[in-house]
Amino acid sequence: MILRELKLTSFKNHPESTFDFGERINCVLGKNGAGKTNLLDAIYYLSFTKSAVGSQDKLAITHEHRAYTIFGTYDELTIALQFEKGKVKTLKIDGQEPDRLSDVIGKVPLVIVLPDDTSMIKEGSDERRKFFDGALSQFDSEYLKSLLQYNKVLKQRNSLLKIEEGTGLNKRLLETYDDQLIPLAMDISKKRLEMKEVFLPFLQKNYADLHEGGEAPGLNFKTHVNEGFAERFKSNSQKDQIMQRTLMGSHKDDFEFLLDGELIKKFGSQGQQKTFIIALKLALYDFLKEKTGKKPLLLLDDIFDKLDDARIQLLVSLLLDNDRFQQIFISDARKDRSKELFMSEKEVNFIVLSQ
Incomplete structure (x- = not known):
């Protein structure tokens, strides 16, 4: 193109x-x-x-x-x-x-590399999810639809949980949101896990191309959305009501960036972090080229x-x-x-x- x-x-x-x-x-x-x-x-x-x-x-x-x-x-x-x-x-x-x-x-x-991309390493999980969501969305339209629908229902559910105290929570409406959110979360987190497994070799190759020190980059995927998620999600409803937000789900997923098995956020030098990010973006390029043709x-x-x-x-x-x-x-x-x-x-x- x-x-x-x-x-x-x-x-x-x-x-x-x-x-x-x-x-x-x-x-x-x-x-x-x-x-x-x-x-x-x-x-x-x-x-x-x-x-x-x-x-x-x-x-x-x-x-x-x-x-x-x-x-x-x-x-x-x-x-x-x-x-x-x-x-x-x-x-x-x-x-x-x-x-x-x-x-x-x-x-x-499209793949873009920006000066502030190291925020993916230094900041919270939002930026890392955004990176992998962007990757998946460029070749999997069904994933993008699920993600957009999940975010819409999550926003509606959180708005319901923030209802003013004393007015009473519409539990039937809450259950309706739950019934939509749970299968969407399971689909999204499953595809993110699959993405992590397939993406890692691309990252390892590109890091080796940019750095001759023999260090090994790695990825961990952390999620609540695994076996028994539906039951745990529903049983957590009371805590959600107290905190007035949804505490479990795909919006809490995180990708951890590793170097030789350690969190690069804690132990990586500035140079290692910059190299990791560029390798990550070039890996995305190779990944998308293979997936989209x-x-x-x-x-x-x-x-x-x-x-x-x-x-x-x-x-x-x-x-x-x-x-x-x-x-x-x-x-x-x-x-x-x-x-x-x-x-x-x-x-x-x-x-x-x-x-």
Whole structure:
């Protein structure tokens, strides 16, 4: 899947911009604040209908404008996304509106590496679940449907549990939510466990490619959703009512990142954590390529600033593998560095942004 052209209207600091891309390596160059990350984020929007960096739609509109539009022309389809203040976001695939925004997920597989990705290691379980949910959703539409439905019912159940004291809990409605939530949780957590088992070899290979120290990365999957979950979930209802939230379920699942059997969060150095995250993202690339039969778009935002010279050279040598990778987008504030790193690559496109 190749992105040929991107048109941005009133999107962040791109009031009116058009970009043409090459089939292989596209280096987006410019000083900090020139809009490099915003350009990559717009590409991400077209695959997921939301920001990779957590930006709210209303904040993505250029100052003093009312709406943004992102239009991408790929070699097999076009995708247009628009958001106007006070209205719902709209999406068109080849000029037609799908039933749901989420229908676009998986159309253009994509992997992005961001400067703050180490938060997956340092923060709580939400970010790690989000990573694996995003991976599963790009090739398993049934998983995505189950996840969206689970989150909807969970929100409804939690709202019911927060009912004001003294008004009485609608137990019949609670049971209705339970009957929906339990099978969804069992399906979601089962697929996450399967994902962990299949994904680990991809992670191990990519970590070894980036680091020659012989360390072994690992993954643990922790969940309440196992044998006897339905009975334990229902028996926990009183605690849920006291705490006014759902205490068990797939939303409590966690993936633990390990290095030589130890939690990398506690024992990994900064360099080891950075290497682990990049290996994780490249593993996702290889995993999606195998599952979808397509080479995902690979977006690398300010990646070189987070690595030492030896790891930069290792990463660049991997990226120059034309059989493995296809279209890559790399942002860099240092123009001379990127031009030197890719001077031997014939199919490289330099896009220079000015403030």
